[in-house]
Amino acid sequence: MAERRALVVGGGIAGLAAAFELTGGPFDHVELREASDRLGGKIATSPFAGLDHVDEAADAFLRRVPPAMQLAAEVGVDDLTAPTDATALVWNEGLHPIPGGVVLGLPAAIRPFATSPLLSWRGKLRAAAEPLLPARPHGDSLGTLVRQRFGDEVHERLVDALVGSIYAADTDHWSLATVPQLAQVAAQHRSLLVGARRSRRRAPAAGGPIFAAPATGMATLVAATADGVIARGGLISTGRPVERLEHDGSGWRADGERFDEIVLASPAAAAGALVRPVAPDAADALDAVETADVIMVRLHVADLPDRLSGHSGYLVPKPEQRLVTAASFASQKWAAWQPPAGGQVLRVSLGRDGLPVLHLDDDAVVAATLDETARHLGLDLQPTEISITRWPGAFPQYRPGHVERLAALRAALPPGLALAGASHDGIGIPACVASGRAAARQAIERVGR
Ligand SMILES: Cc1cc2nc3c(=O)[nH]c(=O)nc-3n(C[C@H](O)[C@H](O)[C@H](O)COP(=O)(O)OP(=O)(O)OC[C@H]3O[C@@H](n4cnc5c(N)ncnc54)[C@H](O)[C@@H]3O)c2cc1C
Numbered sequence: 001m002a003e004r005r006a007l008v009v010g011g012g013i014a015g016l017a018a019a020f021e022l023t024g025g026p027f028d029h030v031e032l033r034e035a036s037d038r039l040g041g042k043i044a045t046s047p048f049a050g051l052d053h054v055d056e057a058a059d060a061f062l063r064r065v066p067p068a069m070q071l072a073a074e075v076g077v078d079d080l081t082a083p084t085d086a087t088a089l090v091w092n093e094g095l096h097p098i099p100g101g102v103v104l105g106l107p108a109a110i111r112p113f114a115t116s117p118l119l120s121w122r123g124k125l126r127a128a129a130e131p132l133l134p135a136r137p138h139g140d141s142l143g144t145l146v147r148q149r150f151g152d153e154v155h156e157r158l159v160d161a162l163v164g165s166i167y168a169a170d171t172d173h174w175s176l177a178t179v180p181q182l183a184q185v186a187a188q189h190r191s192l193l194v195g196a197r198r199s200r201r202r203a204p205a206a207g208g209p210i211f212a213a214p215a216t217g218m219a220t221l222v223a224a225t226a227d228g229v230i231a232r233g234g235l236i237s238t239g240r241p242v243e244r245l246e247h248d249g250s251g252w253r254a255d256g257e258r259f260d261e262i263v264l265a266s267p268a269a270a271a272g273a274l275v276r277p278v279a280p281d282a283a284d285a286l287d288a289v290e291t292a293d294v295i296m297v298r299l300h301v302a303d304l305p306d307r308l309s310g311h312s313g314y315l316v317p318k319p320e321q322r323l324v325t326a327a328s329f330a331s332q333k334w335a336a337w338q339p340p341a342g343g344q345v346l347r348v349s350l351g352r353d354g355l356p357v358l359h360l361d362d363d364a365v366v367a368a369t370l371d372e373t374a375r376h377l378g379l380d381l382q383p384t385e386i387s388i389t390r391w392p393g394a395f396p397q398y399r400p401g402h403v404e405r406l407a408a409l410r411a412a413l414p415p416g417l418a419l420a421g422a423s424h425d426g427i428g429i430p431a432c433v434a435s436g437r438a439a440a441r442q443a444i445e446r447v448g449r
Pocket residue numbers: 009010011012013014015033034035036039040041042043056057058059060061062240241242243265266267270271294296391394395420421422423427428429430432
């Protein structure tokens with residue numbers, strides 16, 4: 001019998017999770033090829049401010065959805081830690097706490113909103129009318145729904161600020177269906193406030209922290225998964241882009257080598273370029289996935305003043321944004337991130353969908369970071385160390401209709417090719433892990449038949 005061979009294209013966390021799953025299957029040969037000279041894709045950790053491990057992008061994953069926690073346990077990541085209980089602020093002509101009783105930015109209780117300085121009286125009255133409003137068609141736009149129900153202020157200062165900062169999104173152009181917790185509340189309740197309150201009551205009693213991360217940074221999950229793949233007999237190469245796919249009977253050739261099953265775990269545009277000669281409709285759909293670029297600036301600064309202690313950072317609502325969209329007081333968020341020489345680490349994010357930043361040179365990035373944080377914090381930060389990481393195509397943008405387009409895309413892919421990664425089934429690390437493993441299981445099932 002011919003050797004059964006599987007290939008994973010892309011060594012981000014989705015591709016690594018796919019390769020890990022494949023090595024537990026019936027293949028004689030499992031190989032992962034990564035185009036760049038390092039594994040991890042959008043996950044990177046490096047020394048900063050005298051610390052060995054400070055993340056340049058993702059710094060945590062959701063603990064309460066299993067896939068990333070499960071992978072971490074399987075590959076032996078045993079230094080998981082949780083953020084402190086520092087809380088986030090929102091900037092609106094000053095820094096304000098996020099009102100209590102919020103479910104994904106939606107008000108689930110009236111009292112904390114009535115007393116919050118984050119909203120004007122007009123905004124509060126508009127939001128308070130929500131339970132009385134009739135249902136109206138809102139299509140698949142998250143922003144349209146929230147503006148209709150609660151008005152512009154709740155949308156811009158809370159929902160867009162929170163959800164938009166997670167995905168670098170402009171939530172007016174974001175698919176509601178891809179935020180299942182909100183979509184579910186909207187599908188089941190005319191009033192989102194009532195629905196949010198019920199879903200909060202139904203949620204299991206707080207079972208520990210919401211987020212987790214290896215104390216040695218997110219790259220530890222990448223390295224441990226790669227080690228797991230190799231220990232189970234898989235092959236991993238970096239600096240090895242896959243450049244050409246061709247049909248070969250019932251299987252495939254990648255750059256001339258035969259494979260039965262291929263998992264495409266690269267960003268959509270790269271997958272589109274590969275499949276164009278064999279599946280042009282799928283290639284068109286892959287090319288149509290838009291992305292937002294972001295820049296992450298790490299700063300080593302003196303200790304923040306007492307008025308900012310107990311806070312993990314702040315979000316800047318869309319109407320107030322120039323280039324900075326959020327800042328994390330990273331040393332207040334993570335107990336392990338205390339620079340040995342004193343002071344604190346801040347991580348400042350620039351750019352989102354509709355707010356381009358990649359044209360800025362380093363001087364312009366630093367100037368914008370310092371000017372805008374000075375305005376937000378009332379402080380001249382005077383950093384002693386700065387690092388800038390540019391993330392082109394950082395966040396895929398799930399436009400309204402994403403779920404239907406994805407189903408059509410999968411239907412247009414020839415057998416033996418499976419998709420995984422942030423461009424498709426969810427952007428967070430747990431979703432990327434789950435999509436990698438699901439694509440691998442699909443390949444295992446096909447080869448078993
Ligand atoms: C700044 C930032 C902060 C984030 N913060 C968080 C967070 O706190 N928590 C969280 O859960 N998520 C966070 N995310 C999102 C999450 O990190 C990403 O969505 C996820 O890591 C993407 O993984 P992936 O494997 O799908 O894709 P990628 O990481 O993009 O990996 C794809 C890989 O494919 C490779 N490739 C491309 N073309 C080819 C080819 N032809 N041949 C071979 N290889 C190829 C690329 O070089 C790349 O390494 C953040 C993302 C960013 C950018």
